Amino acid sequence: MTNSFSTLRKLVAEGLGTALLLAIVIGSGIMGETLAAGNTAIALLGNTLATGAGLVVLITLFGPVSGAHFNPVVTLAFVLRREMSLGLAAGYILAQTVGAVLGVFAAHAMFGQSIMQVSTRLRDGPSLAFSEAVATFGLLATILGCMRFKPDFTPIAVGLYITSAYWFTASTAFANPAVTIARSLSDTFAGIAPSSVALFVAAQCVGAVLAVIVFRWLLSQQTTANTIKAEVEL
Structure with a gap:
């Protein structure tokens, strides 16, 4: 994540980017239905195609400013990797959550609906919780793998992954606590009942932490005796 922008600009980028993401998710859900x-x-x-395409554009646009997390568990992963301070992470998560809610309100306004809504769409059960853990694990795997091997491909990789995860997971891959909370405020195609939010968020956190642990080991380079010898000879 770049350090050339002020903290305020990073927070605004996170809030604005997440707001636009939720406007895409909710708006395309309303239009699709x-x-x-x-x-x-x-x-x-x-809903899937709009969200995947939108993510590619938003990450490309805001990535150089804030890293384009748009997701509290992505921010959590950076904290666990000791690449972000707790103070900045708290600011990111607040900006993401506020931005997500404002994005939902914007989508409602665009389609002439009541701004304030509460979803009645229940999404409960162990299978959906497991789906969210898998979806979030895969999202973090995509991000961490791209950071390690092909950073410039991250926007496209994330967009493609979310596009596929909409269809291979039973939960349609929310994979984002801020998105989950905000979608509980929309009684539309993409909504989730408030009573289902806690289960989704808990599963997302578990998936993210597991991804950080697994890929910290998987992507680390092992120094061998031959490598040390070669470095000494050079």
Whole structure:
């Protein structure tokens, strides 16, 4: 993550980027459900493509400013890797959460709906919780792997991963606590009932921590005796 921008600019980038992400998620969900005439698969496809494409653009745009986390568990991963201070991380998480809620409100306004809503769409059960853990593990794996081997590919990789995870997970891959909280405030296609939020967020945190642990080991380079000898000879 670049250090050339002030903390204020980083926080604004995180809040604005997350707001635009939620406007895309909720707005495309409303549009997809409206145009699909009851066909849930078509509605989900529209929601998926818009979200994946939007992520590529938003990460490309805001990445140089704030790192484009847009996600508290991504920020948590940077803290666990000792690449971010707790104070800055707290600011990021607050900005992400506020931005996510404002993005939901913006989507409602664009489609002429009530700004304040509460979702009635229950998403409960162990299978959905496991899905969220898997989805979040995969998202962090994508980010950490790209950081290690191909940083410039991160926006595309994340967009592609979320596009696929919408379809291979039973939960449609929220994989983001701020997104989950904000979506509880939208009684639309992409909503989640407030009573389902805690389970999703807990599973997301578990998936993220596991990803940090696994990929810290997997991506570390082992120094061998031959490597040391070669370095000494040089």
